[in-house]
Amino acid sequence: xxxxxxxxxLLVDDSATVRAVLRRILGRTxxxxxxxxxxxxxxxxxxxxxxxxxxxxxxxxxxxxxxxAATERIMAVRPTPIVVISSRANRSVLHTAFEAIRxxxxxxxxxxxxxxxxDHLSEALPRTIRxxxxxxxxxxxxxxxxxxxxxxxxxxxxxxYVAIGASTGGPQAVHELLSVLPAEPPAAILVxxxxxxxxxxxxxxxxxxxxxxxxxxxADGESATPxxxxxxxxxxxxxxxxxxxxxxxxxxxARAGHRPSADELFLxxxxxxxxxxxxxxxxxMGRDGAEGLAxxxxxxxxxxxxxxxxxxxxxxxxxxxDLEAATITRPPRELGLLLAKCWQGECP
Numbered sequence: 001x002x003x004x005x006x007x008x009x010l011l012v013d014d015s016a017t018v019r020a021v022l023r024r025i026l027g028r029t030x031x032x033x034x035x036x037x038x039x040x041x042x043x044x045x046x047x048x049x050x051x052x053x054x055x056x057x058x059x060x061x062x063x064x065x066x067x068x069a070a071t072e073r074i075m076a077v078r079p080t081p082i083v084v085i086s087s088r089a090n091r092s093v094l095h096t097a098f099e100a101i102r103x104x105x106x107x108x109x110x111x112x113x114x115x116x117x118x119d120h121l122s123e124a125l126p127r128t129i130r131x132x133x134x135x136x137x138x139x140x141x142x143x144x145x146x147x148x149x150x151x152x153x154x155x156x157x158x159x160x161y162v163a164i165g166a167s168t169g170g171p172q173a174v175h176e177l178l179s180v181l182p183a184e185p186p187a188a189i190l191v192x193x194x195x196x197x198x199x200x201x202x203x204x205x206x207x208x209x210x211x212x213x214x215x216x217x218x219a220d221g222e223s224a225t226p227x228x229x230x231x232x233x234x235x236x237x238x239x240x241x242x243x244x245x246x247x248x249x250x251x252x253x254a255r256a257g258h259r260p261s262a263d264e265l266f267l268x269x270x271x272x273x274x275x276x277x278x279x280x281x282x283x284x285m286g287r288d289g290a291e292g293l294a295x296x297x298x299x300x301x302x303x304x305x306x307x308x309x310x311x312x313x314x315x316x317x318x319x320x321x322d323l324e325a326a327t328i329t330r331p332p333r334e335l336g337l338l339l340a341k342c343w344q345g346e347c348p
Contacts, residue, residue, distance in 0.1 A: 094202025165262025167284025169312025266292025
């Protein structure tokens with residue numbers, strides 16, 4: 001029986017030094033090979049068409065054509081899983097990185113600012129490449145904003161909290177779900193998104209500006225207020241307490257390698273206000289969120305997961321379905337529309 005061919009990766013960065021480091025990291029694996037390199041977005045498009053890589057590693061700030069425009073062109077002419085590797089230089093760069101996510105990139109990594117950071121990347125990056133290589137590269141729907149959201153009158157008030165967990169493929173899925181919610185939903189929306197340190201605030205800013213909603217990083221002790229979206233900061237667990245306040249925990253160890261953990265958020269909801277909570281588990285690798293979502297369902301909460309066809313990586317939703325943690329499986333946009341119907345008194 002023949003050995004499976006290595007996964008072929010295209011490196012795109014205007015820094016020869018960064019490309020060399022990435023080449024060295026991938027060279028340590030036996031199942032991933034560098035198919036080619038490009039120093040700007042225009043070359044990236046050309047190389048993608050010529051080489052047909054399994055995955056593209058894409059910088060954001062580049063001459064000639066930047067990573068955002070290159071991502072958009074690649075997804076138009078030859079959809080390919082794209083992993084963005086960006087600096088955290090300023091909010092403009094971060095916003096561009098998330099615009100690339102909206103146009104079809106599936107994950108975002110931070111360029112390490114110190115040598116030790118590359119050691120972490122040497123573990124996380126190959127793992128991500130393996131997971132997204134088999135994913136269906138999706139051409140994004142046209143950009144949506146809250147201008148297309150449903151109106152807010154006569155909303156049902158029992159569903160006071162929406163807890164969302166997501167990982168790889170999650171930023172776009174969260175964006176799609178939020179884009180169709182009422183302009184002022186009668187619930188607080190709490191989000192755990194596995195994301196590189198330093199990109200959490202950029203993620204919140206992107207959602208806030210693009211969807212014109214009250215989206216910010218969660219603060220310890222603040223009230224989970226209807227109409228707000230709060231993102232868990234990197235490196236801390238996010239929980240909901242009995243009084244409806246948000247709690248951040250930097251002491252409890254990572255759960256299954258994750259802090260924040262979707263399980264921790266869902267479990268806190270299950271033990272406090274389960275019948276007022278909808279739990280939503282979106283695209284991501286691994287099992288985070290599955291056990292917590294199952295506990296929430298057992299406690300009487302409404303639970304749902306992203307369907308396989310629309311997921312970049314179906315690992316987390318599938319793990320939840322294996323535990324019978326949810327029976328509702330739909331694309332993110334349809335999950336958002338379902339939540340909107342719940343507030344109108346039409347919950348399943």
